[in-house]
Amino acid sequence: MNAREAGPERRQDRRQDTRPGTRTDPRPDTRGPGAAPGEPVVLARDVRMGYGGVQVLNGVDFTVAPGEVSCVIGPSGSGKSTFLRCLNGLEPVLGGSLRVLGEEVGHTLRDGRYHPWTPKHFAAFRRNIGMVFQRFNLFAHQSALDNVACGPVHVLGLAPAKAREQAMEQLERVGLAAHAHKRPHQLSGGQQQRVAIARALAMNPALMLFDEPTSALDPELVDEVLEVMRGLAADGMTMVVVTHEIGFAGEVGDWLAFFADGVVVEHGRPAELLADPRHERTRAFLSSVRAGKTPA
Numbered sequence: 001m002n003a004r005e006a007g008p009e010r011r012q013d014r015r016q017d018t019r020p021g022t023r024t025d026p027r028p029d030t031r032g033p034g035a036a037p038g039e040p041v042v043l044a045r046d047v048r049m050g051y052g053g054v055q056v057l058n059g060v061d062f063t064v065a066p067g068e069v070s071c072v073i074g075p076s077g078s079g080k081s082t083f084l085r086c087l088n089g090l091e092p093v094l095g096g097s098l099r100v101l102g103e104e105v106g107h108t109l110r111d112g113r114y115h116p117w118t119p120k121h122f123a124a125f126r127r128n129i130g131m132v133f134q135r136f137n138l139f140a141h142q143s144a145l146d147n148v149a150c151g152p153v154h155v156l157g158l159a160p161a162k163a164r165e166q167a168m169e170q171l172e173r174v175g176l177a178a179h180a181h182k183r184p185h186q187l188s189g190g191q192q193q194r195v196a197i198a199r200a201l202a203m204n205p206a207l208m209l210f211d212e213p214t215s216a217l218d219p220e221l222v223d224e225v226l227e228v229m230r231g232l233a234a235d236g237m238t239m240v241v242v243t244h245e246i247g248f249a250g251e252v253g254d255w256l257a258f259f260a261d262g263v264v265v266e267h268g269r270p271a272e273l274l275a276d277p278r279h280e281r282t283r284a285f286l287s288s289v290r291a292g293k294t295p296a
């Protein structure tokens with residue numbers, strides 16, 4: 001078994017990492033309150049979803065175990081973002097089954113019947129899931145520190161002083177403590193994205209979702225964001241990462257899923273899938289990415 005195949009055990013080794021901001025304490029159990037022992041963090045079976053009668057997800061099967069990093073690649077329009085948004089309940093699942101953090105997303109089984117979640121239940125569920133988008137969406141009038149402290153104060157009800165103290169720890173974790181008092185316009189795109197990651201981490205999520213977090217960045221800023229994500233993986237954070245950064249997926253992912261036409265057409269260990277893709281669509285996609293073309 002090579003290092004890439006070692007999965008979560010590999011992360012135990014990485015915890016010895018001494019880079020600044022790298023946590024050394026063991027991760028809490030991230031399965032979620034309703035999960036049975038051994039249950040994955042994400043368990044998608046035949047997930048279906050569409051917009052206005054147009055089917056976008058056509059039966060997605062996808063599993064993420066605690067502490068694993070699952071990368072998702074695929075052509076534009078194949079449903080990657082839609083699936084990510086289903087994971088945190090931003091889009092409704094219209095068929096199949098999607099369990100995340102031990103809950104059937106959007107429904108609770110009670111008295112032998114499924115009951116739809118209330119907005120309050122959705123909000124409580126989303127608190128455990130950090131999401132980082134292509135666009136950082138920081139509050140322009142607030143400092144980096146206040147952007148990161150905002151959720152813990154307003155959503156978790158933390159005292160402002162405590163929230164700012166914890167926000168500073170998260171900014172340290174992403175290497176931005178020295179920039180804590182700057183506003184977004186005083187930061188580079190890469191730094192703003194790192195603030196967005198710190199903001200998500202400040203909610204102490206059990207699962208982090210990344211939707212092409214480096215796609216909007218100038219090429220020279222991409223690696224500083226990927227480096228932060230490498231650190232999170234080393235800490236044992238459970239992550240689903242939609243990305244066009246094939247090298248990163250190969251290096252950091254425990255698993256790699258290739259989406260096309262709203263299904264996972266190929267799934268496997270990144271080293272194997274990237275070196276020897278089985279499906280014609282995967283081969284064509286990887287060729288176009290490697291040729292520097294925008295995959296269609």
Ligand SMILES: Nc1ncnc2c1ncn2[C@@H]1O[C@H](COP(=O)(O)OP(=O)(O)OP(=O)(O)O)[C@@H](O)[C@H]1O
Nearest residue numbers: 051052056074075076077078079080081082083259
């Ligand atoms: N809010 C929406 N309303 C209607 N159609 C949508 C909406 N969001 C996405 N779609 C459509 O769903 C399909 C899948 O989109 P999605 O963004 O999930 O693909 P993707 O694989 O993430 O693409 P990309 O790599 O370009 O981000 C596309 O055809 C898109 O036009």
